[in-house]
Amino acid sequence: MIQLNINDETSRLRAVVLGTAISNGPTPTIEEAYDPKSLEHIKAGTYPVEEDMIKEMEAFNKVFEKYDVKVYRPELIENYNQIFTRDIGFVIEDVFIKANILPDRERELDAIKYIIDQIDPAKVKRPPEEVHIEGGDVMPWNDHVFIGTYKGADYKDFITARTNKEGVQYIKELFPNKIVKEFNLVKSKTEPRDNALHLDCCFQPIGVDKGIIYKGGFIDEEDYDYLVNLFGKENLFHIEREEMYHMFSNVFSIDHNVIVTEKKFTRLNEWLRSNGFIVEEIPYAEISKQEGLLRCSTLPLIRDKK
Template identity: 30%
Template sequence: MIELSPKPRLNEHVFTRDTAFVIDDELFVASMGEEVRQDETKQLKNWLHEQSVSFQDGLAGSIEGGDVIIDHETIWVGLSGRTTFDVAIDLQRRMSNYNVRPLQLQDDILHLDCVFNIISENTALIYRDAFKKIDLRKLQSNYHLISVTEEEQFQMGPNVLSIGDGKIISLPQNERLNNELEANGYDFIPVDLSEIIKSGGSFRCCTLPLLRG
């Protein structure tokens, strides 16, 4: 695990997922449109330079890592208030071996991983009301979808962290969803992250994997 020095003025940097994402061996530093979060990527770039780690940045438009979900050769990109269509086009240009598939989110949704999260090879959690019907059909054709309720979405139910071998770190307060996970053969690990959730993120938001299996 790598930790950057905490800075009190960067209180949103607990959600490290938003600052970058990795595709194959390419690290992309996000282009954050919100001024309050732009210094987070500056701190990350400084660390990357110090460690001599190469990265790509300067994606056209704005993008945050919470709107990027990678599944083999498919890159799902949530079009939210933080991520624009132009950046999805630029990402497709840079990663021509992949299929970048934009998903339009409802206006009140912060990031894609707040309403959609792949938890194993063919299964994903989803809050259906966040998507247009055409995009929902795309997801239904690719995954077995486990639905979360409006209350569970408010409690960041989809934003679990899958750590492999059917193990999923999840909020204990989402009892119905956790029972549903167990009924589908998953082993959920309860961790109370309710204070962090008050700021609009959960387990997936708080991790930034640099190596992909």
């Protein structure tokens, strides 16, 4: 049995599901693009190739090996994108919640069934159909659960809006002891620089009391202010629009003081080191062309209790 435990984003990681880029399938057509960044690269002829993405994910896997983290991988589905395991499920405390993802992606959940089967069935939840929620929008943080959402009346018109108000309510009911704080995110179908696909595209806690944040990702300034008040402005690394586009906030913590980042994130990596973090830099720029990065391709199962 796998004893799940996730109460925050940064405690020492013990077990994780890392996606795979093997047999990733052909470059999608323009009509098949799920997000504006993929669309941009499909149109430009710069969409990433499988061989490069496999190398990037292997570099990530090597870091997990270095820190003795148990790594699970999805079972292989031929010609299918299985990189972003964060979308398909997430853990809060000792509960595994299956995401209600875009219908075309249901097979990705089947590919991790062998892992879910090792969890106490009473601790595995599948929300009702009207609940939309994806792991990239959900961040357990001690007594809080932060959730990215989109509250616009035109929610259903946005393929980039992945978590609805029913999703927020579902988590509130499942974890009545938590402060569930929702954040209304900026969405765009056409401009990746103005599209916070998930909460981790514009915010992520790091260390014990720090975070990376993009103010322009929040529709309501009071949502941004909430995080500034909670963390303290001096503890937040503010990223700019172009850095948000390159996914500076989508790093991944293996421990309070160990962070995996993209090697080209020079400004961020220097700040992290100056604040005492051990920075494990890897190449991940090709995968980022699909509007996802390091946090998106992981599904943490077990972190140490504090």
